[in-house]
Amino acid sequence: MSEEVRVRFAPSPTGYLHIGGVRTALFNYLYARHNKGTFILRIEDTDRTRSTEEYIDAIIEGMKWLDLDWDEGPYRQTDRFDVYRRYADKLLNEGKAYYCYCLPEELERRRQEALVQGKSPKYDGRCRNLKEPLTGRIPAIRFRMPQEGETVVNDLIRGKVTFENALLDDLIIMRSDGTPTYNFTVVVDDVDMNITHVIRGDDHLNNTPKQIHIYNALGYEVPLFAHLPMILGPDKTRLSKRHGATSVLAYKEMGYLPDALVNYLVRLGWSYGDQEVFTRDELIKYFSFENVGKSSAVFNPEKLLWLNSQYIIKTATENLIDLVMPFLIREKVINEDRILNKEWLSKAINTLKERSKTLIELAYSLRFYIVEDIEYDEKAKARFLNERHLPYLIDIRKELEALNNFIAPEIEKAFMSVVKKHNTKLGNVAQPVRVAITGKTESPGIFEVLEIIGKEKTLKRLEKAIKTIGIKP
């Protein structure tokens, strides 16, 4: 027995990689990295009618975006059908599994009947001790589940969970079309891949005793289990498409930083004292199941947004340039062929970093720096581009025009001189200028903004504002 920790994330490509899946992947990843173990990616695509290549690609892309790098795989179960077949034959030969000739429609009918009568829908075992094969039907293979005693799942998060064997169903391990089913393939693969810890969603806890019996039947040691609590939507039901974004990649499109999402998700059900923000290294260092909670958690978009803004502030401006560029193009702030001076752009970004909760917001707010013609917000225009503020605009234009060194401290002096001359408050000069330059009543500090916009554009925009007031009384 090796000491090495081997864990796996095993999504089925019947849908996109969603928040819940990512959290499972993340906890597997953290546990592996914390223990210097191996993290395996396995695609559970035995349901051939619902699995698609597109989903597989999206899962992989999502994992890569979040930088949840795996060490082995992706393995695909559809490549391993002969392995399952071999194990199934073995169980058949040993009498631990048997052919079942019941038709899916028959089973479904019996299930419904049981439900109507308020009984537990369980396979009645009518093919369990068949002496002769039934002709004219292609059988499925069922696992012969022990019916006495109880099974204890020793869960790293839940503790001991006990199940009565009499309640366990003889489940189908091979369909009549020869393809294997989930509860069988997981066990075979986890055995085959030497998985030491099965870390997965809470929804599998009820499957676990059945799987334990398959391990036993196959003669293998049972791995350790850790069942993670579910993530709920705002209505406290299981997170689903109704609750907004389906794919994690949608979060990428919405301008979230991968590390912010990871940080948010890890705190859903896990904690480390009062700490809220973690680097990836800290996460790996501190992670343990002892600090994983047992109860399900409601997904809270507001806190994610807050964390995202914290990560934007933390990110080096240099990196932010590359991150925001696709959004500048997508939101048509710049044309694809237009090359911006990086040094200049980083100055602009610096003023907007702590004002942006997402990369989209950052891209939008960068607009007034970049475009030639800004548009006035109607309310802002009505309030500040009027007769009352006209003298200030005329004077500040004059003062700024006279500046040789167009830098923030000099610009400030110019403003102060106008303020003094009119014996007014700075806001009365700054706000109309802000509207003239940015089109809005909110922006970063106006002196900095003017420096970054530059003298030429500043004067041009001031003149346009002055003219606007002249035209419209």
Add this chain to the structure above:
RNA sequence: GGUCCCAUCGUCUAGAGGCCUAGGACAUGGCCCUCUCAAGGCUAAAACACGGGUUCGAAUCCCGUUGGGACCGCCA
């Protein structure tokens, strides 16, 4: 219906029988800073689901009730 799981502010959580007058974070209100908006600082309001035990002492241990969730497929 059966089985299993869970239960601290609106939400995420700290809490391992006395450090609890229940702490932190998001969101919300107020104040400070201030050229606006943010960021930041300070501050306010806000929770141990309920009922029984055990104990000198319970958010913490036990039992029950209630509430929520998951699963009961030839889906995974």
